[in-house]
Amino acid sequence: MKTRKLLAAPYIVWMCIFTVIPLGIVVYYAFTDSITGALTLSNITGIASYTGIFLKSIWLALISCAICLIIGFPTAHFIATRPKESTQKLLYMLIMLPMCISFLLRTLAWVALLDDTGIINNAIRLLGMKPLPLVRNNGAVVLGMVYNYLPYMILPLYSVIVKIDHRLVEAAEDLGANHGQVFRHVILPLSVPGIISGFTMVFVPAVSTFYISQKLGSSGTTLIGDVIESQFKTAYNPNLGAAMSLVLMIMVFACVAIMNRFSDGEAEVIM
Template sequence: MKKNKSLLLSGPYIAWMVIFTLIPLCVVLFYALTDVDTGAFSFGNIENLVLYLPAFWRSILYSVVSALICLVIGYPVAYYMAHCRPTAQRFLYMLVMLPMCMSFLLRTLAWVGLLQDTGIINNFLEMLGLPRLSLIRTPGAVILGMVYNYLPYMILPLYAIIVKIDNRLIEAAEDLGCNSIQVFARVVLPLSMPGILSGVTMVFVPAVSTFYISNKLGSTDIVLIGDIIERQFKQGDNANMGAALSLLLMVLVFVCTGIMNRFGSDEEGGVLV
């Protein structure tokens, strides 16, 4: 009886999932395995994926680097937040969320305005009599864009986990001979592992498939897989190739999150994907 009721309630979403996720996925699979000209079954697209491997590696490299930078920046912030007074916690939480309320496109375009050769930063440098820097169209600019955009996705899950760590466990560790560094290494860090894993996942997954950031902040030779997929659909008119690329990207994301979940398999509670 109870089971039937919950099925009834979750029915609409399940239907939605089937219609708008599962079926489209099958369509993607179908496109990926058919030839662009003849429409016949073919492994041609899959074989051609080799051509795009450098872009794949670049995407993974950039998003891994971004995720790590987010972790290094985000962990202390989350830790600090979790140890503030409740009112300060709410304020900081809002502050972290705030950029997410602003349009993603606008945020990225704002960085263009800041970084470009005649942008705000360079104008400021010139005012100080310093030479202009070429900031935009560099790998650094792309990674900066990723870090800026996805940092909240790192801080929030970390904060949620760290704030729940029982202070008595920290006292217990001190009682058993740990100085503050040992307390961190032996208790706080292992206990924040679920937060680290979900934070890294939540930064990595959107970063690896992004196209807009590299498009605006990267140079023409910094092509990420997201850009290529976009081009296949919008300019190249090769939806079949685009489908194959998307499929590979999906597999890659699965593999990466799978590896990370493996890391955390000792910990209780899974990773939020």
């Protein structure tokens, strides 16, 4: 027991230095004034004027999560049900592959594709048609988020689905369940933990994203991540930035907590 505790020591030290202390600093900044350094609540109350942007960020993140789930679930199910393990491994690797390239580059590649003078619109123009408004709208931002965060949805789903005992599916079929019923009463309830961790892993980076909205969005698609970035990068008001981060963090925790309620006692429901 003692050695086990010791093995955890490096991680605990790491956690303290790089998670707990920075969090403390964020809280400290959030409640102090940027000039005088006195304790104040004005940073937190000032956030009220950014409600619209907060809501928009959460909304776009939710849409991205939903789309990721709709695309990701069949994909994960398809990979997990390949009979040969080598095929599974190959497909799994193909999902991972884009993640080897920096996500900044991948986003820029989308810009090159979608721009008014980009590859797609140039091709459309060559065919003699009117160019489409593909970029600088909410849709493009959601596209960027879905593209970048889709693997985070597929991978946890895959690892859960692959562990589902196939005999349960066979048993359901023996008892006369059709495909739809098998999915609804066996596969879906058993993959809830995967859905939840996938949802969390997509939602958290999506709600705080800033680069994607700057590149694929326009002057009107500013998200909360952009505002926080600007407070640290150009406006030099880390106190307001810290307050926003804190509020965002609490909102994310709330969302994750609600999500986790779904996995509580899951086994109970299935049995």
